[in-house]
Amino acid sequence: MSNIIFTKGANSFTFSKGREFPVYDPGQVNVPVDYSEGGQLYAYNKGIAEQFFNLTFKKLSATDYSNFDTWLKTTVVGPASTFTFTDENGTTHTVRLLNTKNPLQADGEDATGFLYSGTIQLREEI
Numbered sequence: 001m002s003n004i005i006f007t008k009g010a011n012s013f014t015f016s017k018g019r020e021f022p023v024y025d026p027g028q029v030n031v032p033v034d035y036s037e038g039g040q041l042y043a044y045n046k047g048i049a050e051q052f053f054n055l056t057f058k059k060l061s062a063t064d065y066s067n068f069d070t071w072l073k074t075t076v077v078g079p080a081s082t083f084t085f086t087d088e089n090g091t092t093h094t095v096r097l098l099n100t101k102n103p104l105q106a107d108g109e110d111a112t113g114f115l116y117s118g119t120i121q122l123r124e125e126i
Contacts, residue, residue: 002090004055008083011075013067018088020056027051051124053085053095059108059115068120069102082125095122 005014030046057064076083078100085095103118 002086002088004088005086006071006083007086008075008081011071013071015057015068016061016064017057017059020058023054025051025053048126050126051093052098053087053093053122053124055120055122056118057104057120058117060104060117061115062113065102065104065114065116068104072097072099072102085122093122094125096125097121098123 003014003016003018005012028050030048030050031043032046033041033043035041072078075081076097079096079098082094082096085093087093098121103120104116105118106114107117108115
């Protein structure tokens with residue numbers, strides 16, 4: 001399996017390692033639910049399914065952290081822009097970053113410096 005790739009125009013980067021297991025990429029349907037005063041449940045199927053990706057990484061290098069931080073702040077500016085996410089199987093998805101701040105935190109170090117872990121959240125465009 002390949003590592004995850006983020007691409008927007010000519011800008012692209014690959015994480016140096018794969019994401020952690022368990023992989024949890026939940027799908028979700030949009031069905032608003034409400035209750036009447038008498039307790040009757042009303043549900044409306046809007047027919048729109050959403051796909052989310054939770055990219056959990058452990059012990060990423062400072063280079064991976066820096067690349068993602070630049071991506072977040074200057075390339076896509078959080079959720080402002082869409083981009084292409086290529087998953088481990090080589091499948092491409094047009095997604096939007098849901099994070100507005102860098103979710104990767106220093107949680108260890110090695111001879112090269114700090115190591116970073118966290119979960120990057122993406123939503124596939126409908």
